[in-house]
Amino acid sequence: MPRTTTIALVGVHxxxxxxxxxLRRLGDRVRLVAAADPRPPALGALPEHTRVFADLPALLAATDDIDVVIVATPLHTHLELARTVVGRGIDLYLEKPPVLTLADLRVLQEAAATSGARVQVGFQSLGSRALRAFAEDRFDLGPIRAIGAVGLWATRPRVLGAQPVGRAPQARRRRRRRRGHDQPARPRHRHRPRDRRNDSCRRHHTGHRRPLPCQCHRGR
Ligand SMILES: NC(=O)c1ccc[n+]([C@@H]2O[C@H](COP(=O)([O-])OP(=O)(O)OC[C@H]3O[C@@H](n4cnc5c(N)ncnc54)[C@H](O)[C@@H]3O)[C@@H](O)[C@H]2O)c1
Known part of the structure; x- marks a missing residue:
């Protein structure tokens, strides 16, 4: 029977x-022996046997049977907490993003290499069971020839410069008309001083006998 892994959690909210x-889902395979957070956990949020501390140093001073510390605190606290954990030779599960800068990451790497502690950062695929499943060809795909990655994310349309739904220019004009304060279209050359007009504008404005369609009067 596999040994129960003892865990301490830093950041319980x-x-x-x-x-x-x-941890609850992992049942007997893990035991949450201690937790640290300046904000005490809600009643019943932790198992009864879990000891609660206000900070990590107090937790480490009072507990010596920890296999893994999980750090799930805000980013600016990561480096100090992470160094404290690996400095004690304890394995660390550090929430992403690991630290603020590449220089900080090197500091953490060195600290871990010195003590021999292992560090895993949340939100990365190397700890995923999917990787092993692919390596063992459990999906019956045959030999792996190449590995690619596809990313997908969503953002509000306004960020990408698109019109938000229901706010197309014609909808805006319709709404203005309904409200009864539609104005005649404004000339579009406000931004372009007369002497900087391009050739077609110049021909238009100087009464050229064959004026070209002019950018600044388009749509009037
Ligand atoms: N993997 C993911 O999908 C995922 C999703 C959300 C957040 N995160 C990461 O989780 C971490 C925590 O994010 P959050 O939104 O829960 O932050 P949060 O601000 O809600 O803080 C979490 C907890 O940490 C405690 N805390 C703060 N400083 C502490 C300290 N020095 N010692 C002990 N406890 C301390 C706070 O009191 C709080 O209870 C961040 O690194 C964040 O990026 C990861």
């Missing part, structure tokens, strides 16, 4: 609650 759920 916010994303820490997801870790609490996951």
């Amino acid at each position: 916010g994303y820490g609650t997801v870790h609490l759920d996951n």
Whole structure:
């Protein structure tokens, strides 16, 4: 029977609650021996046997049977907490993003290499069971020839410069007309001083006998 892994959780609110759920799901394979957070956990949020501390140093001073510390605190606290954990030779699960700068990451790498502690950062695929499943060809795909990645994200249309739904120019004009304060279209050359007009504008404005369609009067 596999040995129970002892865990300490730093940061019990916010994303820490997801870790609490996951630890619960792992049942007897893990034991949450201690937690640290300046904000005490809600009643019943932790197992009864879990000891609660206000900070990590107090937790480490009072507990010596920890295999893994999970750090799920805000980013600016990561480096200090992470160094404290690996400095004690304890394996660390550090929430993403690991630290603020590349220089900080090197500091953490060195600290881990010195003590021999292992560090895993949340939100990365190397710890995923999917990787092993692919390596063992459990999806019956045959030999792997290449590995690619596809990213997908969504953002509000305004960010990409598109018109938000229901706010197309014609809809805006219709709304203005309904409200009864539609104005005649404004000339479009406000931004373009007379002497900087391009050739077609110059021909238009100087009464050229064959004026070209002019950018600044388009749509009037
Ligand atoms: N993997 C993911 O999908 C995912 C999703 C959301 C957040 N996160 C990461 O989780 C981490 C926490 O994010 P959050 O939104 O829960 O933050 P949060 O601001 O809600 O803080 C989480 C908890 O940490 C505690 N805390 C703060 N400083 C502490 C300290 N020095 N020692 C002990 N506890 C401390 C806070 O009191 C709080 O209970 C961040 O690194 C964030 O990027 C990861």
